[in-house]
Amino acid sequence: MKVAVFGPARRVGVVHEDSVVDINGAYAKFLAETSHAVRPLAEAAAAVPAQLNAFIEEGARALDCARAALEYLVDEAQDARGVTGEQLSFALDEVRLHAPIEGQSRVLCALANFADHMRSAAENSHGEDTEATINRLVSGGPKFFVKDHRAVSASGDPLRYPARTQRLDYEAEVAVVIGKGGRDIKSDDFAAHVWGYTLFNDWSVRDNVSFGPDFAYSKNFDTSATIGPWIVVNEGIDPQDIPIECRVNGELRQSGNTSSMIHSFPALGRHLSRDTTLWPGDLIASGTPKGTAVDSSRQEADGSFPDALFLKPGDVVEVSSALIGTIRNEVVKPTD
Structure with a gap:
């Protein structure tokens, strides 16, 4: 898995082919459309944080959930829009990738x-x-x-x-x-x-x-x-x-x-x-x-x-x- 930091908000993304996917938003979509999650956005924020160091600290759970979300978005979902209608997938040549390091990391x-x-x-x-x-x-x-x-x-x-x-x-x-x-x-x-x-x-x-x-x-x-x-x-x-x-x-x-x-x-x-x-x-x-x-x-x-x-x-x-x-x-x- 290729984990990137992208866009103005410096969100965590997963690179798939020639695109980067907002993986926090993709996981919220996965929960909303495949489970009985009452608060998919809140659950996604906990399991698949949108900021890099929090995502890293979440360990195996974040990676497993990210993988499930990516597979759903690519193979099963009807569209690439998030729970609130936001864009989830961006062409690599149309988005800025930041250095994958955050805050006070050495x-x-x-x-x-x-x-x-x-x-x-x-x-x-x-x-x-x-x-x-x-x-x-x-x-x-x-x-x-x-x-x-x-x-x-x-x-x-x-x-x-x-x-x-x-x-x-x-x-x-x-x-x-x-x-x-x-x-x-x-x-x-x-x-x-x-x-x-x-x-x-x-x-x-x-x-x-x-x-x-x-x-x-x-x-x-x-x-x-x-x-x-x-x-x-x-x-x-x-x-x-x-x-x-x-x-x-x-x-x-x-x-x-x-x-x-x-x-x-x-x-x-x-x-x-x-x-x-x-x-x-x-x-x-x-x-x-x-x-x-x-x-x-x-x-x-x-x-x-x-x-x-x-x-x-x-x-x-x-x-x-x-x-x-x-x-x-x-x-x-x-x-x-």
């Missing part, structure tokens, strides 16, 4: 989690401390940083080129969405806390990056966390076997798989939940494989990097996975 990002990415970055650099820095990042337990949830963008949104950089980069990633909250989660138990999977582009400023206290500054700016286009739920996906690609203006730049993560999603979940509760709706991003502009550009003798592979206004970046979908953004000037 975007927790693995750092230095693909060996090929880090190795390539080290091989293309010749700073005296590069090797030591790479070894420090890769060794030991997981490393992570946080993206500001207010910096989130959706597929189709323009990516505002930060005025402070001349080296804007892309990072194709997969993210797990937490469905069941918990603290001090064991690796073996983490799968029970995962609700679904989505795509993530960790847009990054590469000028004078420091891996010290101000590292997050290179990772956070308006629109710098593209998430979507939806969350894939209950599709039997192996979290450690998800292909991921990135194309810039149609050119394949990254092609990797979560099987190459240094620290698996269960290991990340265990690390991030130590003494800290993970809440339904939180995202944990995988880190990125080889092929970013920074790990593919050979440092010059004077310490500079050629800018050919770094992004420029007008570039179109697509992050995709055959198991999830595609997110697509055009880079625009900071003044646009």
Whole structure:
């Protein structure tokens, strides 16, 4: 099931073929037309909430009811109008899909989690401390940083080129969405806390990056966390076997798989939940494989990097996975 957030009211929808269905309204219709429900709208609000985090928290009941409602609407219902006559099904090309994250949910990002990415970055650099820095990042337990949830963008949104950089980069990633909250989660138990999977582009400023206290500054700016286009739920996906690609203006730049993560999603979940509760709706991003502009550009003798592979206004970046979908953004000037 592909669960999306759509429209002006940011309602939960289920993607079916080339449409998105208002699943709360569809379930109310299902109850009104197939049962003796006295208050179908109220019952639907409880069982299949219209807002994402409430829908996630409702767990298996919401998903089961959503599936029943979708099957009824597609196969049996006489029309696609809700209990009050409202439209329930919308063409994907006629409706806005928002990033599938809500409110205060956190975007927790693995750092230095693909060996090929880090190795390539080290091989293309010749700073005296590069090797030591790479070894420090890769060794030991997981490393992570946080993206500001207010910096989130959706597929189709323009990516505002930060005025402070001349080296804007892309990072194709997969993210797990937490469905069941918990603290001090064991690796073996983490799968029970995962609700679904989505795509993530960790847009990054590469000028004078420091891996010290101000590292997050290179990772956070308006629109710098593209998430979507939806969350894939209950599709039997192996979290450690998800292909991921990135194309810039149609050119394949990254092609990797979560099987190459240094620290698996269960290991990340265990690390991030130590003494800290993970809440339904939180995202944990995988880190990125080889092929970013920074790990593919050979440092010059004077310490500079050629800018050919770094992004420029007008570039179109697509992050995709055959198991999830595609997110697509055009880079625009900071003044646009």
